[in-house]
Structure formats: structure tokens, C-alpha cells
Amino acid sequence: MINLSSNARQILKARYLRNTDVTETPTDLFERVARHIASVENENKDLWFDRFYKVMRNLEFLPNSPTLMNAGLPNGQLSACFVLPVEDNLNAIFTTLKNAALIHHNGGGTGYNFSKIRPKDDFISSSEGSSAGPVSFMKIYDTATEYVKQAGKRRGANMGILNINHSDIEEFISSKSDFKSLQNFNISVGITNDFMYALENDIDWQLVNPRTNKVSKTLSAKKLWDSIIEQALKTGDPGLIFLDTINQNNPLNKLGEIQSTNPCGEVPLFNYESCNLGSINLKKMVVQNSTNIEIDWKKLERTITTAIRILDNVISCNYFVLSQIQEITLANRKIGLGVMGWAELLIMLEIPYASNKAVELAETVMKFIHEKSYNASQLLAKKRGCFPSWKQSSFAPHMLLRNATCNSIAPTGSISIIADTSYAIEPLYALAYKRTGILENTTQMEINATFVDKMKSLGLWSEQLRSEIIEKGSIQHVKNIPTHLKNLFKTSLEISWKYHLLHQRAFQRYTDNAVSKTINLPNTTTFEEVSEIYKTAWKYKLKGITIYRNGSRNNQILQLCGYN
Numbered sequence: 001m002i003n004l005s006s007n008a009r010q011i012l013k014a015r016y017l018r019n020t021d022v023t024e025t026p027t028d029l030f031e032r033v034a035r036h037i038a039s040v041e042n043e044n045k046d047l048w049f050d051r052f053y054k055v056m057r058n059l060e061f062l063p064n065s066p067t068l069m070n071a072g073l074p075n076g077q078l079s080a081c082f083v084l085p086v087e088d089n090l091n092a093i094f095t096t097l098k099n100a101a102l103i104h105h106n107g108g109g110t111g112y113n114f115s116k117i118r119p120k121d122d123f124i125s126s127s128e129g130s131s132a133g134p135v136s137f138m139k140i141y142d143t144a145t146e147y148v149k150q151a152g153k154r155r156g157a158n159m160g161i162l163n164i165n166h167s168d169i170e171e172f173i174s175s176k177s178d179f180k181s182l183q184n185f186n187i188s189v190g191i192t193n194d195f196m197y198a199l200e201n202d203i204d205w206q207l208v209n210p211r212t213n214k215v216s217k218t219l220s221a222k223k224l225w226d227s228i229i230e231q232a233l234k235t236g237d238p239g240l241i242f243l244d245t246i247n248q249n250n251p252l253n254k255l256g257e258i259q260s261t262n263p264c265g266e267v268p269l270f271n272y273e274s275c276n277l278g279s280i281n282l283k284k285m286v287v288q289n290s291t292n293i294e295i296d297w298k299k300l301e302r303t304i305t306t307a308i309r310i311l312d313n314v315i316s317c318n319y320f321v322l323s324q325i326q327e328i329t330l331a332n333r334k335i336g337l338g339v340m341g342w343a344e345l346l347i348m349l350e351i352p353y354a355s356n357k358a359v360e361l362a363e364t365v366m367k368f369i370h371e372k373s374y375n376a377s378q379l380l381a382k383k384r385g386c387f388p389s390w391k392q393s394s395f396a397p398h399m400l401l402r403n404a405t406c407n408s409i410a411p412t413g414s415i416s417i418i419a420d421t422s423y424a425i426e427p428l429y430a431l432a433y434k435r436t437g438i439l440e441n442t443t444q445m446e447i448n449a450t451f452v453d454k455m456k457s458l459g460l461w462s463e464q465l466r467s468e469i470i471e472k473g474s475i476q477h478v479k480n481i482p483t484h485l486k487n488l489f490k491t492s493l494e495i496s497w498k499y500h501l502l503h504q505r506a507f508q509r510y511t512d513n514a515v516s517k518t519i520n521l522p523n524t525t526t527f528e529e530v531s532e533i534y535k536t537a538w539k540y541k542l543k544g545i546t547i548y549r550n551g552s553r554n555n556q557i558l559q560l561c562g563y564n
């Protein structure tokens with residue numbers, strides 16, 4: 001029997017286990033996935049099956065949800081991340097909508113940059129009418145997403161980007177302010193360095209109609225920036241994506257510019273490109289010696305090597321709904337290995353998240369993962385050949401690689417529940433919370449198990465503590481808890497945004513794709529603070545930034561006890 005939490009069993013049953021003549025067990029599921037991924041090995045299939053199976057069933061590494069759901073099925077799409085082009089004509093706009101529906105239906109999420117679309121009320125020569133504009137087309141995409149459920153299980157997800165110099169950028173910035181529109185979209189403004197310089201120097205900024213390349217409006221950069229900050233504070237949207245930072249770090253920049261990321265921002269991709277992800281559960285990468293707990297670097301290295309092989313194999317046994325996706329994905333062979341359970345690892349090592357020691361360790365761990373991922377991809381290149389577009393990449397001629405990218409920090413929204421650990425690189429959201437929506441219409445009260453274990457081991461666990469945690473979701477106000485434990489168990493909203501950003505920067509430094517992170521903020525956060533966060537994100541060379549002010553939307557998945 002696999003050691004799974006009750007939440008993990010519930011989510012597996014509701015969404016992942018195949019339900020045909022006989023219902024799969026979790027063991028069957030991991031066997032199905034491992035068997036399919038090992039099927040592309042030329043030699044020693046059984047040995048590889050065994051290795052792949054063990055890292056998954058031990059919850060040391062999990063591939064992204066579509067791989068778990070669809071591996072081994074006829075036409076099983078295994079990737080989570082796609083970017084599709086949006087051109088300025090009706091035919092192309094609706095072709096992409098159809099393609100997005102196919103991708104969503106098979107479990108993937110799609111990102112698009114809408115900046116090529118002519119603005120609202122612009123001239124249309126063929127009908128002599130006026131155009132709907134990018135935001136209206138996004139609303140059509142949003143409605144389609146609402147109705148295309150993924151095999152009846154979950155709705156698709158989208159990223160919508162509009163560049164900061166598009167004529168309709170002001171409408172885009174406030175497009176989610178009614179809390180009703182574009183609910184199946186994350187939206188981000190595509191920011192350029194030029195704009196940030198205009199902002200820093202408080203000069204005017206020009207909006208341009210992409211059809212005519214003519215300036216449609218001139219306004220102060222600061223005014224535009226302030227409208228972004230105001231909306232982000234109010235609704236959490238828009239986030240930013242930093243296009244120049246992305247393209248300066250694009251190993252395939254000879255092939256063109258990247259204009260978009262996948263829905264949660266961790267993978268910048270070319271049009272039609274797809275990427276499959278997987279995450280190592282850092283909580284499982286520790287060893288207990290006589291006095292304390294340490295990172296088991298050997299085990300981590302072994303797991304990375306196996307994970308990179310799994311992700312590379314996934315490309316080879318993947319099903320692609322479109323020939324264009326197949327072509328570019330097989331040419332670049334991008335994969336994204338990341339982590340989950342970072343906060344729980346820090347707790348086990350007794351290092352507070354909000355500390356320089358934690359930030360330094362983040363760099364050390366991610367540097368290690370990056371180096372070992374590249375070593376593994378290099379070894380695969382020697383056996384299997386470099387990715388086909390390698391000669392045009394910045395790695396040629398010296399560094400052989402099987403994959404144009406190797407690392408991404410995905411949010412691990414579902415797989416961290418299966419692995420029973422904390423999300424990606426996020427701090428614990430709360431020590432106790434009501435979780436709604438793992439399965440629709442359910443609400444559950446949960447207390448973090450790592451916290452309970454620690455308190456029990458120190459003889460500090462009691463019924464009274466339990467009630468106080470349930471009431472407050474935090475231990476900061478509980479009497480008789482030593483300061484070092486209060487620091488160790490600070491939750492997301494008790495951690496200054498500065499440390500949230502420092503962790504994102506530490507991981508981004510050694511992540512060739514991008515880092516998905518939400519900077520969770522207390523309800524009292526000010527306009528000036530959000531402005532500083534967004535500016536700091538650019539200065540830190542992050543590829544994107546997303547904030548969320550507690551309580552600013554009413555459909556949060558996790559509700560903090562004591563905060564709402």
C-alpha cells in the first residue's frame with residue numbers, strides 16, 4: 001500500500017484514477033505511468049520501469065497532472081503547458097480558439113499574447129466595420145474555456161498577455177475589475193525595459209495601434225503604472241511578465257522572440273511550443289543522522305537524474321493534438337524540473353523561511369538541481385542526440401544538451417496535495433485552514449502535519465494549542481511558545497514580501513525557464529508597497545510577478561482560519 005494522505009486519496013479518486021471496468025488503485029496509476037514512460041527506452045525497459053515507478057510511488061518525484069492522468073491512454077496528451085499564436089484576423093483568432101479547446105479538453109493550459117490584434121473600434125477593411133479589440137476576443141476565449149471541461153474533471157486555464165504599448169492596454173488592465181470577467185484567465189501586462197526606464201524617469205509613454213504602427217495615445221508612464229498597481233491591489237490582476245528579461249535569457253533567441261508564457265508563468269514558450277513539467281518533493285530529500293536532519297545530496301542527485309530522464313521520455317511518448325505543436329516541441333525538447341515542499345524542508349531543517357539562511361540555501365539547492373539537471377541532459381544527449389535545434393542555440397558548439405531548457409518552478413497545485421507537502425517554493429499558507437474545493441462542495445479543516453509532529457516531538461502539543469491554532473491559523477499570538485518556533489512557523493502573510501521576493505529571486509537565478517510564485521500579502525497592504533514589489537521584481541530580473549492581497553477575491557481555495 002502506498003502511504004497517501006486522505007486528501008491525496010480523495011483527489012486521486014476524483015480526478016486521476018482510471019475508472020473503466022475496474023477502478024485503478026494508486027499503485028495501478030503509478031504503474032501505468034511508469035510503464036508508458038519506460039516504453040520508449042531501447043534497452044532495459046524493466047529496469048527503467050522499476051526506477052520510474054519507485055520515485056513516483058515513494059512520492060519523491062511527480063510529473064505534472066496531465067502525465068498522471070493520461071499516460072498510457074490512446075492519444076494521451078501529457079504536457080501541461082502550451083502557448084498559441086494570436087494573429088490579427090478572424091480566421092486565425094478562431095482557429096486558435098479551436099486549438100485551445102482541444103488542448104484544454106486533454107488537460108493542458110494555454111498562454112497567448114494578444115498584442116497583434118488591432119484595437120477596439122479600429123477599421124476593418126473587409127467589412128468596412130469596426131473591430132472588437134483584444135479584450136473582447138479574450139472574453140470569447142474565456143467563455144469557451146468555461147464550457148470545455150477536461151474529460152469532465154476540471155476547467156482549462158489560460159494566460160492572457162497584452163504588451164504595455166498596445167492601444168487597448170488601459171482596458172486590459174482593468175478587464176477583471178468587475179470580479180466576473182475573464183475568470184478562466186490569469187492576465188499579465190507584457191513589460192519592456194523601455195517602459196521601466198520611462199517610469200523611472202517619469203516621462204511620457206506612447207500607445208501604438210499594432211495594425212498601423214501609429215501612436216494612438218500619449219500618457220505618462222507613471223499614470224499607466226499606477227493603474228496597474230491599483231487593479232493588482234484590488235483584484236490580484238494583472239501580474240507582469242518581463243519580456244526583455246525572458247528574451248535575454250532565451251537560449252534559442254536566434255529562432256525569434258518569446259512573447260508569452262503558459263498559464264501560471266513558469267514556462268516562456270514560442271508559439272505552438274509545449275512543455276511538460278515535474279517536481280521533486282524536497283521533503284523526501286533528507287536524511288536523519290544521529291543529531292539532526294540534513295539534505296541527502298546523493299539521493300537528490302539520483303532523483304534529479306531519474307526525473308530528467310522521465311521528462312525527456314515524456315516528450316517521446318507524448319501525443320500532440322496539432323502537427324505544429326509536435327514539430328516545435330520535438331525540435332526544442334523543453335522540459336521543466338522543479339520542486340515542491342520547500343517550506344516543509346526548511347521546517348525540518350529548522351530554518352525560518354524569513355531568514356537570510358533560507359535564501360542562501362534556496363540558491364544552493366537550486367544551483368545543485370540546475371547543475372545536475374544539465375549533467376543528466378548532457379548524458380542523454382550523448383546517447384540519444386542533442387535536441388534538433390541545438391545548433392541554433394547558445395549552447396552550441398560546446399555544450400551538448402538533450403533539452404533546450406531543463407528547469408521550471410511550477411505551482412504544483414495538485415501534485416503537492418498528492419505528495420502531501422507544501423506548494424512549490426511557497427511558505428506554509430497557514431497552520432490550520434479550511435480547504436474548499438479539492439472536491440467540489442467540500443470543506444475540510446486541516447492542521448499542518450509537519451507542525452503537529454514538531455510540536456509533539458517537543459512536548460508542546462495540547463488540545464488547547466489545537467483549538468488556538470484552529471481559531472487563529474497561526475502561533476504568533478500563542479503564549480508559551482519559544483520565539484525560535486514562532487519564527488520557524490511564520491505563515492505566508494506573516495512573512496514580509498521582501499522574503500517572498502528574495503526566495504523567488506534565489507530560485508530564478510538557477511532556473512532556466514521561470515518561477516511561478518504568488519506574493520501573498522496581508523489585506524492591509526498599501527498601493528505604495530505593491531508598486532515597490534512590482535518594481536523590485538524587475539530589478540531582481542524575475543521573469544514575472546504575481547501578487548495576491550488576502551481577501552481581495554471571495555473564492556479563495558484556501559481560507560485562512562483567523563484571517564477571514
Ligand code: ADP
Binds near residue numbers: 156157
Ligand atoms: P499540477 O500540480 O496539476 O501538475 P501545477 O499547479 O503545477 O499543476 O500547474 C502547472 C501548469 O499546468 C500550469 O502552469 C498550467 O500550464 C497547467 N495547469 C494547471 N492547472 C490547469 C487547469 N485547470 N487546466 C489546464 N492547465 C492547467
